[in-house]
Amino acid sequence: MSWRKEQRRAERGYHHGNLKEALLQAALDLIAQKGAAGFTFADAARMAGVSPAAPYRHFRDRDELLSSIAQRGFEQFEAALAQAWDDGRPDTVTAFERVGKAYLAFAREEPSFYSAMFESGLPSDANPALMAAGERAFAVIRAAAERLAALAPPGVPRPPAMMMALHIWSMSHGVASLFARGDAARRKLPMSPDELLEAEVLIYLRGLGFATDGRAQDGKGQADEKPAGPWGKPK
Amino acid sequence: MSWRKEQRRAERGYHHGNLKEALLQAALDLIAQKGAAGFTFADAARMAGVSPAAPYRHFRDRDELLSSIAQRGFEQFEAALAQAWDDGRPDTVTAFERVGKAYLAFAREEPSFYSAMFESGLPSDANPALMAAGERAFAVIRAAAERLAALAPPGVPRPPAMMMALHIWSMSHGVASLFARGDAARRKLPMSPDELLEAEVLIYLRGLGFATDGRAQDGKGQADEKPAGPWGKPK
DNA sequence: TGGCTCATGTAAGAGCTCTTCACATGAGCT
DNA sequence: AGCTCATGTGAAGAGCTCTTACATGAGCCA
The missing domain is CATH 1.10.10 (Arc Repressor Mutant, subunit A)
Incomplete structure (x- = not known):
């Protein structure tokens, strides 16, 4: 038969x-x-x-197939992030937020890649090419953080860009893996994962001294305007 | 034989x-x-x-064993977080940070539980008791966020506690799963996962308007002192 | 065109796991 | 003492991983 x-x-x-x-x-x-x-x-x-x-x-292996997928995933991920970043246009903060959205979009739209990349439990030393691809993806976030850090308001010690990058990455990954995927998304949230991450990043940036309200912050900032806050309007 | x-x-x-x-x-x-x-x-x-x-x-199943473990994990997790929170003593912010540390400590010291809880790919609707245990653990974070939100400085719209809780959780989970476990920890970091998370949470809280420097903020706060920032001293 | 060669596919099989079945054992109750 | 039923055993089917020996035919060279 x-x-x-x-x-x-x-x-x-x-x-x-x-x-x-x-x-x-x-x-x-x-x-x-x-x-x-x-x-x-x-x-x-x-x-x-x-x-x-x-x-x-x-x-060679089932694992090698898996890590090939993870590697491709990182490559596409890097491309998606880089495109979202668009070298910081039109302004650093806007572009930065776009990167966050792109992160979540990737996790949502390519769940297979995302889980191969982050949840497959592959020994990280197995495939050097895989690690390198992961590094390159992270490098996009890091470069963005670098530019953002350069805009940090004077008077306060400038935050290390590496640290900022790691923070942003951990927020994105946390939101993505807890709330933005498959049946993990079944947890009833008061807002969408995108909104959640956006608010989180905005609050974080504000904590670093960025004025994150008027968006155009690269020079002429209207600094203090009693902002409505990154969470919607109080009901 | x-x-x-x-x-x-x-x-x-x-x-x-x-x-x-x-x-x-x-x-x-x-x-x-x-x-x-x-x-x-x-x-x-x-x-x-x-x-x-x-x-x-x-x-019944290999899965049922796994989800039993996850459930137990959530129970111990809840206990650990609750103990760290200690009902907000001696002050809310200190206790809150202790919860963050407890989160990472759990992920680090009980990696088996942690991965059964968050990385085993169990269908979340499989075991209602499991979901309930997860909810109870999250409730600790949420209760802490509630108290913290109540301290939010006046003048700014008060951040929704639920959102804060989700933010904190996503940061913790992000740091834990990217940097604080097994060979994921092989990524060479400029600081320990604990420090990374602590800084992240502090910056976030500052973004919400909390003065996170002198720690004792519950009433008599020395508000503005040109803080050194949550990242160590600049070299 | 004919023939070689080697990358690519197949069949068969050893060793493992998961899961189910009928059956064995003995702890605890009456 | 005897029953009963929860708990453990052995055997067996089905599926997966991975290896080995063999089959096929695409590309190349004369």
């Missing part, structure tokens, strides 16, 4: 032709359905229409 | 007597070693010295 498999083979010949890509795609789909833990090498093979042994021609 | 097993049985008789507890403990140990994903039902049975089928008398 394996006419199904026979037929598939008839359609595409003995050689698949693009198995590596097909496996990566299949794995993404499977992770989306069943989570990074539930995904199975054999399942990916089945989905690609090849025998369970075929994937071993392209990936 | 199974004299080993025979001997164990001789020691403890046909019935284990406390298998459920033994399994939970074994699972914790295994998760600590190999991560929540790598842990195996059969392994736990072996470690407890019983046959692979025995655990099924106590847990």
Whole structure:
């Protein structure tokens, strides 16, 4: 009763032709359905229409497939963040907030990548290329923080950009992994994850002395205006 | 060559007597070693010295065992946070920071619990008791935020306590899961996770208008003293 | 065109896990 | 003493991971 498999083979010949890509795609789909833990090498093979042994021609391991996905994820993540940052245009604070939104958007729209990247429990020393890709993604946040730190108001010691970057990253990751994904999002929130993160970052930046209200802060700032606060209007 | 097993049985008789507890403990140990994903039902049975089928008398599933652990984790977590909070003594801000430290300490000292709680990919609707335990733990943070919000300086619209609680939680979870655990901690940081989180929370609170320097803020605050900032001294 | 070679796929199998079943044991009650 | 039922066992099916030996055919070279 394996006419199904026979037929598939008839359609595409003995050689698949693009198995590596097909496996990566299949794995993404499977992770989306069943989570990074539930995904199975054999399942990916089945989905690609090849025998369970075929994937071993392209990936040493189930883990290597997973870390390939994570690596790609970091690359796309970096691209998304970099595009959102857009080198700080039109102004640093606006661009910075856009980065936060892009972070959440990625976590929401690419949950498979996100969980391969952060929740797959891969030994971090397994794949140097993976680590490097992660570093590059973080570098975008760090560069943005650098620029932001340079705008810090005088009079107060300037916050270390590295620290700011780590803070922003931890907020983003915290919101993303607690509230913005799959059934974790079932917790009933008083606001959307995006709003939550935006408020969080705004409050944080204000704590650093930034005037985060009028947005255009790069020079001519209207500093103190009794701001409405980053949380909506009181009812 | 199974004299080993025979001997164990001789020691403890046909019935284990406390298998459920033994399994939970074994699972914790295994998760600590190999991560929540790598842990195996059969392994736990072996470690407890019983046959692979025995655990099924106590847990419907591998997942049910995992969620039992997560539930216990939340209970201990709640206890740890509540103890740290100590009903806001000696003053709200100090106690609040203690909660943050307790959060990280738990993540660091009980990584098995922490990953069962937050990284095991359990369907959140699987176990109502689990969800309830999670809620109770969060309630501690929320209660603390409530008290803190009540101290918010006048003149600015008071921040919603729920939002503050979610913010604090996301920061804590973000720092914990990115920097304070296992080989994720291999990222070379300019400061310890504890310091990182403390600074983050302090900056955040300052952004809400709290004077977070002299600590005693509940009444007689020395408000403005050109604070050194929550990041150490500039070198 | 014919023939080589090697990357890519397959089949079969060992060893593992999960889970279920019928059956064994003995702790605690009557 | 005898019953009963919770608790543990052994065997077995189904699935997964990964290895090994073998099959196929695409690309190259003459």
